[in-house]
Amino acid sequence: MASADHPSPSTLSAEGGESATPRANPFLEDVCRTPWQVENSVEGLQADVLDEVLDTLEGQRGGPLMLLTAPRAGYGKTHLLGRIAEQVDQQAVIVPVSFRSGDTLSLTTVSRRGIDSLLESDLDAPGWSRLREASAQVVMLLVRQLIEQGRLSCANPGQALDLLHGPARAIFDSQGQARRIGDWLAAHREGFSSSLAALAARQLPLRAELLHGWMTALLEQCLEGGLAGVAEMQDLCSADQDTSVPAWLSLLGLWRPVVILVDHLDGFYRNPEAGVKIATLMLDLVDNHQMHVVLSLNQDVWQATFGHHLPGALEDRLTASQVLLRGLSEADATALLRLRLERAGLSATERDDFEKFIHVRQHFLGRPVGSVSARAFLRHCARQWEVYHHTPATRLSIPVSPLSSTGPAELDVPLLTETVLEDATPVNLPSVFDEETAGAVQLMAGSLSEPTPALPQDEPSATTRPVDPPPPEAMPDIAPPPALLVAAPPDADEASAADWKASANGSTPAEVGVDATPTADAFVKLRDMLSRLRQPSGVAAAAAIAATAPAAAANAEPSGAPPATAPSRVHPPAPAVDQLQGRFLALRLQHQAEALAQSLDHGRLAEVIRLAGRRFPLVRFSEHELPGLSGRHALYWAMQGIEVLFGLAPPTDTTYWQTMSAFAAGRLAELATQAESEQRPVTPFKMVGFKTERDQLAWQSVLQSQFFPQAVRELTDIVHLDVDAAAALYAMQRLIKESESGVLKAEPAQIISTLARELDFFWKRITRTV
Numbered sequence: 001m002a003s004a005d006h007p008s009p010s011t012l013s014a015e016g017g018e019s020a021t022p023r024a025n026p027f028l029e030d031v032c033r034t035p036w037q038v039e040n041s042v043e044g045l046q047a048d049v050l051d052e053v054l055d056t057l058e059g060q061r062g063g064p065l066m067l068l069t070a071p072r073a074g075y076g077k078t079h080l081l082g083r084i085a086e087q088v089d090q091q092a093v094i095v096p097v098s099f100r101s102g103d104t105l106s107l108t109t110v111s112r113r114g115i116d117s118l119l120e121s122d123l124d125a126p127g128w129s130r131l132r133e134a135s136a137q138v139v140m141l142l143v144r145q146l147i148e149q150g151r152l153s154c155a156n157p158g159q160a161l162d163l164l165h166g167p168a169r170a171i172f173d174s175q176g177q178a179r180r181i182g183d184w185l186a187a188h189r190e191g192f193s194s195s196l197a198a199l200a201a202r203q204l205p206l207r208a209e210l211l212h213g214w215m216t217a218l219l220e221q222c223l224e225g226g227l228a229g230v231a232e233m234q235d236l237c238s239a240d241q242d243t244s245v246p247a248w249l250s251l252l253g254l255w256r257p258v259v260i261l262v263d264h265l266d267g268f269y270r271n272p273e274a275g276v277k278i279a280t281l282m283l284d285l286v287d288n289h290q291m292h293v294v295l296s297l298n299q300d301v302w303q304a305t306f307g308h309h310l311p312g313a314l315e316d317r318l319t320a321s322q323v324l325l326r327g328l329s330e331a332d333a334t335a336l337l338r339l340r341l342e343r344a345g346l347s348a349t350e351r352d353d354f355e356k357f358i359h360v361r362q363h364f365l366g367r368p369v370g371s372v373s374a375r376a377f378l379r380h381c382a383r384q385w386e387v388y389h390h391t392p393a394t395r396l397s398i399p400v401s402p403l404s405s406t407g408p409a410e411l412d413v414p415l416l417t418e419t420v421l422e423d424a425t426p427v428n429l430p431s432v433f434d435e436e437t438a439g440a441v442q443l444m445a446g447s448l449s450e451p452t453p454a455l456p457q458d459e460p461s462a463t464t465r466p467v468d469p470p471p472p473e474a475m476p477d478i479a480p481p482p483a484l485l486v487a488a489p490p491d492a493d494e495a496s497a498a499d500w501k502a503s504a505n506g507s508t509p510a511e512v513g514v515d516a517t518p519t520a521d522a523f524v525k526l527r528d529m530l531s532r533l534r535q536p537s538g539v540a541a542a543a544a545i546a547a548t549a550p551a552a553a554a555n556a557e558p559s560g561a562p563p564a565t566a567p568s569r570v571h572p573p574a575p576a577v578d579q580l581q582g583r584f585l586a587l588r589l590q591h592q593a594e595a596l597a598q599s600l601d602h603g604r605l606a607e608v609i610r611l612a613g614r615r616f617p618l619v620r621f622s623e624h625e626l627p628g629l630s631g632r633h634a635l636y637w638a639m640q641g642i643e644v645l646f647g648l649a650p651p652t653d654t655t656y657w658q659t660m661s662a663f664a665a666g667r668l669a670e671l672a673t674q675a676e677s678e679q680r681p682v683t684p685f686k687m688v689g690f691k692t693e694r695d696q697l698a699w700q701s702v703l704q705s706q707f708f709p710q711a712v713r714e715l716t717d718i719v720h721l722d723v724d725a726a727a728a729l730y731a732m733q734r735l736i737k738e739s740e741s742g743v744l745k746a747e748p749a750q751i752i753s754t755l756a757r758e759l760d761f762f763w764k765r766i767t768r769t770v
Helices: 047-057 077-087 107-120 130-148 157-164 179-187 189-201 208-224 230-243 247-255 272-289 299-305 312-318 330-343 348-358 360-364 374-389 435-448 494-504 520-534 538-556 574-597 602-615 654-678 693-703 710-714 723-741 748-766
Strands: 002-006 066-070 093-097 258-262 292-298 322-324 394-398 620-625 633-639 642-646 685-691 716-720
Touching: 047 066, 047 077, 047 292, 047 322, 066 077, 066 299, 077 093, 077 258, 077 292, 093 107, 093 247, 107 130, 107 230, 107 247, 107 272, 130 157, 130 189, 130 208, 130 247, 157 179, 179 189, 179 208, 189 208, 208 230, 208 247, 230 247, 247 258, 247 272, 258 272, 272 292, 272 299, 272 312, 292 299, 312 693, 322 574, 330 348, 330 360, 330 374, 348 360, 348 374, 574 723, 574 748, 602 620, 602 633, 602 723, 602 748, 642 654, 654 685, 654 710, 685 693, 693 716, 710 716, 716 748, 723 748
Parallel strands: 066 292, 066 322, 093 258, 258 292, 642 685, 685 716
Antiparallel strands: 002 394, 620 633, 633 642
C-alpha cells in the first residue's frame, strides 16, 4: 500500500515550508470607499467603459455629463472612478464629491465636499495632501503670470519661471531646493494676496475683495499644509450660493480642467426632489462653468430618485452620455483572483493550489453573462479561503496496481449522473469536521457544485432506446389558463379546436360535440405518474408512464363506452415546464443590462406580438403592409370587445407614425360605418405604441404633431416598458428563436403556452381599453 499525504494549507508558508501562523484572508476587502483607494487594478476590467469615459473627458472643457450606472451595488463604480482619476491625474484636477446626511444640495456643498476629499487624500511625500498640491499649483500659476506681465520684479525672471514650472514641493516644502521662493512669499503674504486676487479677478466673474480671502487661505495651505486655511476655505464657500459661481472650483480651473466625480448617492433613495436638484446642479456645472462631471449611481437609485421623476429635458440631458457597468467575465475573475493572491505574498505553489481549489470556471457555469459582480466574487473567494485554510490534513490510501511498480493504478470511477443509481449501502467516510461545523461547511461549499443546465441539450446515446410518448388518451385533461393565455396547437383538427375554444369560453367539450374525457380515477393515477417526471431519473419515469398510461386509460373507460377523443393540446411534460421557466428567468436577467443601456428593440416586440396573435385562440391576427412604406407592416389584433393596432417604431421615425396615423384614422372610419349599418355600438379600437424612459420627450412631440388627428390621438395608447418588462419580452423572443433554430427541444407553441403567464402584465396592458 502506498499513501499520499496532503498537508493542511494553513500550515504552508510562503516558501513552501510549514508555519504555525495561518495566512490572512486576502479577499476580505471588497468595498472601495473612495477613488483614492484603488491600487493595482486588473488592467482589462471594464476597459471599454474606461476608454469611453476617458475619450469624453479628454475633449474640450464642459463636455457632456457622463452618467455611470451599475445594475446594483458591488459592480465597481467607485473602483472605476479611481481608475479614471489615476488615468487623468496629470491632465486634470480630480474632485470626488460625496454628499453627507443633512447636506443642502447647492454649489456651496459641492465645494465643501470637494475640499474635504482632497484634504483626506495624502500623497507620497509626508505632509502633502492633494489639497495642498492643488493650492500650491494655483498660487504658482498666478505668480508666473505676474512675472510674465512684468508686474513682479525679479532678479532672474527666466530661472524663476523655470522653478515655478517645476514641482510644488521644491518651493513650498521645508526641504525643497527652491525654498527661498516659498520663504519670500511667506514673508510678503499679506500684500502679495492682493496682487494675486486682482489678477485672478480678471479671469473669473468674481470680485477681487472676495478672491482676496481665497488667496490668503490658499497661501496658508500651500505654505503650512495640514489644516491651515481649511476653515477659512469652508467659510468662503458660503458665498457661492449668492454669486452662483463656485469660487474654489473656478480657481482650480485656472490650473487644469476640473473633473467632478459624484458618488455614493444611495442616501437619496426615493427622494425625487433631491434627484431634480442634483441633476440641475450638475448640469449647471457643465454648462455654465465648463467643468466635467461623472455621475455614478446604482440602477435602483436611478429608477427611484431620477429616471421618470425628472422632467423630460433633464432626463434627456443626463442619459445623453450614459455608460453601463457589466459584471466580471471569467477572464476578469481569474485575473482578480491572481492579483489578490500575489498581493498576499503567497508562493507560486500556494497560488496555484488555491486557484485549482476555487475553480473559477465552475463558478461561472450556468450564470448569465455579466451577472457576477466583483464584490460578490470576492466574497465567494473569501468564504472558500476559510474553507480551504481550515481543512485538516487527510491521509488517503491508494492501492498500487499489481501490473505496475511505478505508482498507483488508474482508477475507473463512474461519474454520478442522473442515469447512474447510487448504491444504497452506506459508506463510512472519515470525519473531517465536527458535527457543529459540518452543516456550515457544507453550505459554504455548495456553490462548488456544477449547476444543472436550464434545458437538456444532449442527444440520447445509441445504446438507449428512445421512449415512446404516451398515447393521447393517457394525457390528463388539465384546464387551460384564462382566455388570452391559452395557446392553440399548431396543427389542430376540428374537434380539438372546438375543445380549445369551448374551454376558453368556460364550456365543456360535450357541449360543442366533443366526446367525454376519462374519469377522475384515471386522472389521479396519471397525475401521480406525471409527478414522477420531476424525479432525477427522468428517463425511467417517462418509460414508466409510457408503459402504464394505456392501461390506466383503458381501466378508466366505462363498460361499452366509446373511446374518448383526447384534445390535441400542446403541453410540455412537467420537467420541461420547470426548465423552460428557469431558462426564461436566466435570459431575463441576462437581458436587463441591454434593456437599460440600449434603445427599445421594436423588432423583437413584433416577433412576440406576431406569434402570440397567431397562437391565442380568441385573437384574429392580421398584418397589413403600410402604403408608401414597402416591406413595413402594421400588426393587428381583433378580439371580442376590442381591436388593437400595433405601432412598432421609435418616436423619431416620423414618416412611419404619420402613415400609421392615417391607417388608424381609416380603420376608425370603417368601424364607425359598420356599426351604423348594423345598428350596434362602435367596436372599441386603439393604436398601441411602446416607449422607455429615454423616449418620454420624443413621444410628447410626436403626439402633439399635426399629423396626428384629434380622434386618433385620443385613441393612442403609449405603453411604458421599464427595464424588467423589456428584458422579459427580449427573453421570450430569444426562447422563440432558440426553438425555431432547434437549439431548444420545444415548439414555439409550447413556449407561448407554458410561459404566457410570465408576460401576463404585457397582455393585460396592451388589451386595456383607453
